[in-house]
Amino acid sequence: MSEGKTLIVGSSPQIRDADTTAGIMWHVSIALIPAGIWGVYLFGLRSLLVILISIAAAAAAEYGIARMLKRQTLADGSAVLTGLLIGYNMPPLVPLYIPVAASFFAIAVVKWAFGGLGANWMNPALAGRAFVFFSWTTGMNAWQMPRTWAGIDGASSATPLGTVQTGLFDVAGEGGTALSYLESISYAASGWGSSLADWFSGTVGLNVSAHTADLFIGAVPGSIGEVSALLLILGGVYLLYKRIITWEIPVSFLVSFALLIWIFEGTLFSRGLFSGSVGFHLFSGGLILGAIFMATDMVTSPVTGRGMIIYGIGAGFLTFLIRLYGSLPEGVSLAIILMNIFVPIIDRYVQPKPYGFKKQKTGRNAA
Amino acid sequence: MLQQRTFRRGGIHPPDKKRLTSRQPITACANPPTAVIPFSQHLGAPANPLISKGDVVMAGQKIGESSGFISAHIHTPVGGEVKEITSIFIPAGFSVPAAVIAVDEESAFQEEPRSAQELDSLTPEEMHSRVQEAGVAGMGGAAFPAHVKFKIPKGKHAEYLIINGVECEPYLNADNRLMLEHAEELLIGTEWIRRMTGAGRVVIGIEANKPEALAVMREACGRLGFPFTLTKLKVQYPQGDEKQLIEAVTGREVPSGGLPIDIGAVVSNVGTTFAVYEALAKGKPLFERVVTVSGEAIKQPMNLRTAVGTPFRQLIEQAGGFSEEPMKIVAGGPMMGFAVYDLDTPVMKGTSGILALTKKQVNDAVQTACISCGRCVRACPMGLQPTRLYHLIDYGRYEDAKASYLLDCKECGCCSYSCPAKIHLVQGMRLGKRMLRNVSS
Known part of the structure; x- marks a missing residue:
């Protein structure tokens, strides 16, 4: 029978959703693009080179290893996404061999040594970043003045978070805040941040520091792709809308972190409990990038909603610990990596309750 | 408007494709x-x-x-x-x-209409034996013998009779058309099933994407004066699965390994209910059914009253043949139906649809690695973890899979449908169950 030749048979279901793994990876990459464009605008074309080199190194590593194993995996998009995230996590003036080493480590050691996509237990991009962060400390602190500060005198090029961390030893016991410290050393604020802050105090009647406003729009020094909280949040909204990620991890991560900061951060400045600078910490450093784009990495996060919430709270708690009490200014990537270790345990103990195991009687008192 | 009821866990929203045939009246398919x-x-x-x-x-x-x-x-x-x-x-x-x-075209079935008095005087046992004699089997797909289902075991009590007018499988409109065109017969059939089962309450569940059927049934119910409840259910697959429907309507869960009657529920599909009506009112055995012939590769999708034993080829020809080359021919709905390779396959009691699907609908792609996205876990209406089960089965750990509730999987297809890596999860579950059976026997 001629028409029979082309018919496909197979197990039900006979139709599948159009989403694919590669589609997910590309959607995440697309959601990251606005923040990247902003970073390149702030720090110049060299930062674009950093991003492109990170991607190229990750793709080359993926291609080479897959080829050795006689497989073809570049098209699944995961290596490009890893490279992109590594690029976003680099300071703008980083020597170019660093992102290459990070990408290679991420793909070869963190991902393929465990069996490739889906088998790695640690987020490759974050592990790559951690690897180079501890290997080349100076190179990984090559911050650059953002374009928005042009013409401002006394501009420092250290990140706000790093500045506060270093300065803490001077201000401890003075009853100030992270923001008042930045004011006191005349840490630069961009014109945009100042006018946004003015608008807030004028129109909304809310007192917002120009520095917080700067952090929110991303007019501060920092890693290339992490600076603009606003654009990263927009990317996150896109991913939620496309149902690529779910709300559990970002929300539990950010909310638990914000709560802990609000409760305890003031104690560093001898102000007592419940007086932390939530806005400053929420929009500083890599928190938004980490909570929306890195902690949500599907391979290295729990599969159940409840598990995701536990994981997010754990990451928020560890970020808080490292940021406030550790010696490093930033703790997001280490917090996420540490929580990656707990994922198998979370998935083991947090399992959905199946249908049909509810204790119930026949009759009236059921329902 | 009342809030639409639904089940608690999982579920998916595949494109429903009902419009291809929802306005096509039931017409007769020529005998082969x-x-x-x-x-x-x-x-x-x-x-x-x-x-x-x-x-x-x-x-x-x-x-x-x-x-x-x-x-x-x-x-x-x-x-x-x-x-x-x-x-x-x-x-x-x-x-x-x-x-x-x-086939001898001269031979035609003679209906034997029964008088209302005769029908009213039938005892539940007599009704049972007539339904059994007519060979009625569930027409939603699984084709469970109806007389077995309607016979309430000793010590059990049917609190609810639920008529399943959900038809949650995409494309299918056989039940929808029956409700639109034969509402009265369906309600009378429902009343007879209620008498057979002794059920206290009757709920007719209809998915929200069939507002016309809901209105027609509600109107007919009022006209005939039956105290049945009509419930509008959220459009969400597998709303029409017995277990999910019971959960949506009563809030109760059928115990694992148990039957609906264990929690006081009996469910009858619309097509089955119509067959019960025809068996009792006309003495007509179940030998024909409504089949939705649809899919993007069918020229004129339609709903055909078809004799059991008619080859698929005949229905497809009657529907104008193929408009383009189909990639799959499916018996039943796209979620739980079977792909066939032979157009001479005959229509049976459980064949609710014949679908010719194109490449675009099938969306078959090369399987890639599981990235633990958890979509299958979120989609599973039984609250299982398909990805975990699949891995256990893949490693041959069938007993561990059983301990992770493999036997509660009913192969509804939500996991496979939603998997972005295109892993054949349902096929994995089937293999696991088969291996468990082999081991224990």
């Missing part, structure tokens, strides 16, 4: 020159053939005798000469005995 009637069209033991080669049969004659507690009689919709008793493959992948009948 040769009918092939399988002796197993239901769940359970095949019927024993009562005819042999060379016999001449009449339309409506019983040709297969139920052969066990869970089994059903088989009747022929056509008269003619029995050419042979052979063995054919049915879509589910089994080989079953079947009668090949050269």
Whole structure:
């Protein structure tokens, strides 16, 4: 029978959703693009080179290893996404061999040594970043003045978070805040941040520091792709809308972190409990990038909603610990990596309750 | 507007594609020159053939005798000469005995309308035996013998009778059209099933994407004065699965390994209810059904009243043939139906649809690695973890899979549908269950 030749048979279901793994990876990459464009605008074309080199190194590593194993995996998009995230996590003036080493480590050691996509237990991009962060400390602190500060005198090029961390030893016991410290050393604020802050105090009647406003729009020094909280949040909204990620991890991560900061951060400045600078910490450093784009990495996060919430709270708690009490200014990537270790345990103990195991009687008192 | 009811766990939203045939009235499909009637069209033991080669049969004659507690009689919709008793493959992948009948167009089934008095005087037991005699099997797909379902076991009590008008499988409109065109008969059939089961409350569940059917049924229910509740259910697959429907309507869960009656519920599909009506009111055995012929590769999608034993080819031709090359021909709905490779496959009691799907709908792609996205876990209406089960089965750890509730999987397809890596999760579950059966037997 001629028409029979082309018919496909197979197990039900006979139709599948159009989403694919590669589609997910590309959607995440697309959601990251606005923040990247902003970073390149702030720090110049060299930062674009950093991003492109990170991607190229990750793709080359993926291609080479897959080829050795006689497989073809570049098209699944995961290596490009890893490279992109590594690029976003680099300071703008980083020597170019660093992102290459990070990408290679991420793909070869963190991902393929465990069996490739889906088998790695640690987020490759974050592990790559951690690897180079501890290997080349100076190179990984090559911050650059953002374009928005042009013409401002006394501009420092250290990140706000790093500045506060270093300065803490001077201000401890003075009853100030992270923001008042930045004011006191005349840490630069961009014109945009100042006018946004003015608008807030004028129109909304809310007192917002120009520095917080700067952090929110991303007019501060920092890693290339992490600076603009606003654009990263927009990317996150896109991913939620496309149902690529779910709300559990970002929300539990950010909310638990914000709560802990609000409760305890003031104690560093001898102000007592419940007086932390939530806005400053929420929009500083890599928190938004980490909570929306890195902690949500599907391979290295729990599969159940409840598990995701536990994981997010754990990451928020560890970020808080490292940021406030550790010696490093930033703790997001280490917090996420540490929580990656707990994922198998979370998935083991947090399992959905199946249908049909509810204790119930026949009759009236059921329902 | 009342809030739409639904089940608690999982569920997916595939494109419903109902519009292709929702406004096509039920029309008759021509009888084929040769009918092939399988002796197993239901769940359970095949019927024993009562005819042999060379016999001449009449339309409506019983040709297969139920052969066990869970089994059903088989009747022929056509008269003619029995050419042979052979063995054919049915879509589910089994080989079953079947009668090949050269159709005599002159032979037609004579209905025997029963008077209202006679029907009212029937005891539940008499109704049971008539339903059993008519060979009624569930027409939602699984084809569970209806008389077994409606016989309430000793010590159990049917609190709810739920009529399943959900039809949650995409494309299908067989039940929708029955509700639109035969609302009164359905309600009368419902009342008879209520009498058979002694159910206290009757709920008719209809998915929100069939507002016309809901309105027509509600109007007819008011006109006939039945105290039935009509419930609008959220459009969400698998809303029409017995377990999810019971949960949505009553808030109760059928215990694992148990039956709906364990929590006081009996569920009957709309098509089955119509078959019960025809069996009791007209003495008509179940030998024909409404089949939705649809899919993007069908020229004129339609709903056809079709004799059991009619080859798929005949229905597809009646629907204008293929408009483009199909990639899959599916018996039943796209989520739980079977892909067939042979257009001579006959329509059976459980064949709710024949779909010709194109490449775009099938969306088959190369399987990639599981990235633990958790979509299958979120989609599973049974609250299982398909990805975990799949891995356990993949490693041959069948007992561990069983401990992770493998046997509660009913293969609804939500996991496979939603998997972005295109992993054949349902197939994995089937393999796991098969291996468990082999080990224990």
